[in-house]
Amino acid sequence: MEEFQRALSSRGVTVASIPGKGRGLVTTRDFSPGEVIICQEPYASAPNKASVGLVCDACFSSKHVKKCSACRVACYCGPACQKSEWKLHQVECKALVALSDERRKMLTPTIHLVVQLILRAKLQQDQVIPASETNNYDLIKALESHMSAVGEDQLVVYAQMANLVSLVLPSLDLDLKEISYYFSKLSCNAHTICDTELRPIGTGLFPIVSMINHSCVPNSVLIFEGNVAHVRATESMPKNTEVLISYIETASTKEKRQSELRQYFFTCTCSRCLKSYAEEDVYLEGYRCSDHKCTGVSLFLSDQRAFICQQCGAARDALEVERIKSGVMQLSEKASTAVSTGNYTEAYSTYKAIEQVECNLYHPFSLNLLKTHENLLKMSMELKDWKSALTYCRLTIEAYQRVYPAIHPMIGLQLYTCGKIEWLLECTDDAIRSYTKAADILRITHGTTSPFMRELLASLEEARAEASYKHSSRERF
Numbered sequence: 001m002e003e004f005q006r007a008l009s010s011r012g013v014t015v016a017s018i019p020g021k022g023r024g025l026v027t028t029r030d031f032s033p034g035e036v037i038i039c040q041e042p043y044a045s046a047p048n049k050a051s052v053g054l055v056c057d058a059c060f061s062s063k064h065v066k067k068c069s070a071c072r073v074a075c076y077c078g079p080a081c082q083k084s085e086w087k088l089h090q091v092e093c094k095a096l097v098a099l100s101d102e103r104r105k106m107l108t109p110t111i112h113l114v115v116q117l118i119l120r121a122k123l124q125q126d127q128v129i130p131a132s133e134t135n136n137y138d139l140i141k142a143l144e145s146h147m148s149a150v151g152e153d154q155l156v157v158y159a160q161m162a163n164l165v166s167l168v169l170p171s172l173d174l175d176l177k178e179i180s181y182y183f184s185k186l187s188c189n190a191h192t193i194c195d196t197e198l199r200p201i202g203t204g205l206f207p208i209v210s211m212i213n214h215s216c217v218p219n220s221v222l223i224f225e226g227n228v229a230h231v232r233a234t235e236s237m238p239k240n241t242e243v244l245i246s247y248i249e250t251a252s253t254k255e256k257r258q259s260e261l262r263q264y265f266f267t268c269t270c271s272r273c274l275k276s277y278a279e280e281d282v283y284l285e286g287y288r289c290s291d292h293k294c295t296g297v298s299l300f301l302s303d304q305r306a307f308i309c310q311q312c313g314a315a316r317d318a319l320e321v322e323r324i325k326s327g328v329m330q331l332s333e334k335a336s337t338a339v340s341t342g343n344y345t346e347a348y349s350t351y352k353a354i355e356q357v358e359c360n361l362y363h364p365f366s367l368n369l370l371k372t373h374e375n376l377l378k379m380s381m382e383l384k385d386w387k388s389a390l391t392y393c394r395l396t397i398e399a400y401q402r403v404y405p406a407i408h409p410m411i412g413l414q415l416y417t418c419g420k421i422e423w424l425l426e427c428t429d430d431a432i433r434s435y436t437k438a439a440d441i442l443r444i445t446h447g448t449t450s451p452f453m454r455e456l457l458a459s460l461e462e463a464r465a466e467a468s469y470k471h472s473s474r475e476r477f
């Protein structure tokens with residue numbers, strides 16, 4: 001631990017005991033917005049089901065990926081990644097080749113992650129592969145597992161999964177109880193690895209990042225480049241500030257956030273969660289007043305068995321609301337089927353029907369309506385209907401600005417999409433405005449050096465050049 005703390009202190013952070021939270025990561029110097037607090041490669045990582053075979057197992061790049069010719073499971077983007085993983089994969093490869101087709105099917109991403117973790121630990125202990133002060137087995141051993149709080153049913157699942165791991169690695173003398181601990185550790189310490197546009201592509205265990213506690217009003221953000229974790233400050237953080245990220249989607253009500261956090265065995269006490277009456281929740285899940293001229297929000301009052309508008313007192317029959325909601329559910333199923341079969345025209349018209357019903361049912365700030373607008377944006381983009389796409393993109397940006405803090409990657413990414421659509425529609429000045437706003441946010445959350453950011457900055461330059469060309473042509477003629 002001393003070596004670990006020494007390595008951290010050179011990065012301007014330390015691990016400290018935080019009342020009510022166990023350990024936490026604390027700054028030992030000032031950090032400004034956009035500064036990288038931690039950058040770390042995973043101790044172990046595995047692509048998710050949708051990305052297996054499409055991304056490199058070593059770096060998660062999706063370019064030039066080829067399968068290992070022996071096991072046909074592991075994938076690499078080139079000789080450098082294959083070589084860097086070879087000592088570990090050599091052992092894994094033999095185990096995979098020996099597996100029957102039936103057993104190969106059991107190799108889920110979580111099992112794969114634990115196999116990687118066990119092999120790295122063993123090879124580091126045998127000094128076959130190097131360990132470092134910030135990426136070694138002692139740090140994994142010291143991670144919180146909450147094993148004593150895990151319920152009976154979950155323990156049975158962990159035991160079954162441990163058994164599967166031992167079937168994949170029969171040549172190792174594995175302690176099944178210890179493997180169950182790994183699964184429990186992963187459940188409260190592993191992070192979902194997302195691509196730059198925040199689509200999940202895998203899971204990884206990062207020993208320093210695992211020291212960071214959660215807040216629903218975080219001061220930092222975790223973004224990945226490939227499978228390398230980057231934690232950046234999203235606000236000014238003076239020395240002695242606890243680094244806080246969000247483990248969950250923060251655009252949801254307190255009840256939903258607390259329920260999602262149960263997997264981590266704590267109750268969040270951030271400023272949002274401490275509010276006894278959260279006005280934002282009322283709007284996020286609220287219904288529209290039956291009088292459409294009224295902007296109030298209706299809440300279900302059980303004693304009156306009706307939804308009552310909090311502004312004008314108008315009542316809405318609970319049974320009628322339930323009937324409309326079940327109609328929306330049926331339409332949603334129809335839309336999902338249309339999406340999965342690639343029938344985007346039908347999906348678009350079904351989401352339009354949902355939007356119409358929801359506009360009459362929910363308050364305009366409702367998360368349900370936001371989801372429908374996100375779906376309509378996706379479908380219009382699939383159909384290359386750029387005008388509709390622009391309408392829905394702008395609507396979602398307005399909603400994101402209500403539900404997220406000003407510096408949030410989701411707002412930056414949506415502004416970037418908006419800029420791209422405006423550019424396609426030849427609305428150059430609008431595109432410049434959207435790209436500029438996107439860059440202002442994303443240079444804080446994503447930094448400036450990744451290919452993704454270079455692409456955004458190049459698009460902004462191109463739009464500016466086009467605008468000044470148009471401007472100068474107008475002056476000339």
Ligand SMILES: C[S@@+](CC[C@H](N)C(=O)[O-])C[C@H]1O[C@@H](n2cnc3c(N)ncnc32)[C@H](O)[C@@H]1O
Binds near residue numbers: 146
């Ligand atoms: C990824 S670890 C973070 C480091 C951890 N505190 C430790 O001591 O190892 C996640 C665990 O930290 C604790 N934790 C994280 N955020 C918390 C919070 N806001 N309040 C209380 N406990 C928290 C929970 O025990 C959770 O399962």
